Amino acid sequence: MNKKMAIPAAAAALTLLLSGCGGASADEPAATTPSTSQTVEAPKETTAPAAEASFVDGVLTTRDVKIAITDHRIIQVGEPGNEYGSKPVLAFWYDITNVASESPVTSSNWIFLFQAIQDNDPNAVNKLDVGMLPDDAFLESQMQEIKVGGTIQSAISYELDDLTTPVDLIASENLGMTEIGKITYNLQ
Numbered sequence: 001m002n003k004k005m006a007i008p009a010a011a012a013a014l015t016l017l018l019s020g021c022g023g024a025s026a027d028e029p030a031a032t033t034p035s036t037s038q039t040v041e042a043p044k045e046t047t048a049p050a051a052e053a054s055f056v057d058g059v060l061t062t063r064d065v066k067i068a069i070t071d072h073r074i075i076q077v078g079e080p081g082n083e084y085g086s087k088p089v090l091a092f093w094y095d096i097t098n099v100a101s102e103s104p105v106t107s108s109n110w111i112f113l114f115q116a117i118q119d120n121d122p123n124a125v126n127k128l129d130v131g132m133l134p135d136d137a138f139l140e141s142q143m144q145e146i147k148v149g150g151t152i153q154s155a156i157s158y159e160l161d162d163l164t165t166p167v168d169l170i171a172s173e174n175l176g177m178t179e180i181g182k183i184t185y186n187l188q
Contacts, residue, residue, distance in 0.1 A: 013116035055181030056173035062173060062180075065109055069094045074187060075157065081134035082157070089157035090116065090185065091134035096154060098146040105146045107138070107154030116158040118164040120171055128167065131157035163171055163187050 053062045058069035071093040075082040082089050098105040116128040131144065135155040146152055158167070164187060171180040 009115040016151075053171075053173060053180045055183070058183060060113060060171045060180065062099075062113070064099055064103070065105055065113070066097040066099050067094050067110060067113065068097075070153075072185065074160070074163070075134055082132065085131055085159065087131075087161070088163060089131040089134060089159055090187070091131075091155060091157040093135065093153065093155045093171075095151050096146065097151040098148050100148060102148070106144060107142050107146075107152060110154070112158055113173070113176065115168060115170050115172070117168045117178060118161050118165050119168070120162055126161060128158040128160065131159045133157070160187070 054060070062069040070094055073091055075091050076088050076089055077085055081091060094107075094110065096105070096107050096109065111130065118126050118128055120126055133155060134157040135137065136155045141152055142154055144152060160167070166187060167185045168182050169185060170176075170182040172178055173180060
């Protein structure tokens, strides 16, 4: 930076720094400016406990979303819904409702709330990988934001390691830290 630019830049920085340090002293009355009056309601306190999350009969209910599994099936490699996969998949179709979340809710919230385990390894937990979208009907809607009170349909699949070991679908919160419940799906 040349000297012609350095001096004005330093002066501007010093001015900004010093203007942040100033303020009305406690002895001086504050200057008044006209303002509009606004009523702000204080948040209402509730004594009722928050609803418990549950996963019963294929319906996961949390304080933010409700996911109802409407169908599930195994799709073999090469069949519609698994045309490009290298393993058979267990596919789920579901309705997801934004119950009360002001944060964005999409059908992909499933991934944060469920994991699929196929317990066929004696030494380690075998979490199944998410497969391809098993239903082209949801290609356009899978990332749509759901309004509060709104419901959309979607689907997801998990790549199976074998076709005999049952799969536990585990619902949880806090990225798997708090288990809500599970359903076991027998594959045979």
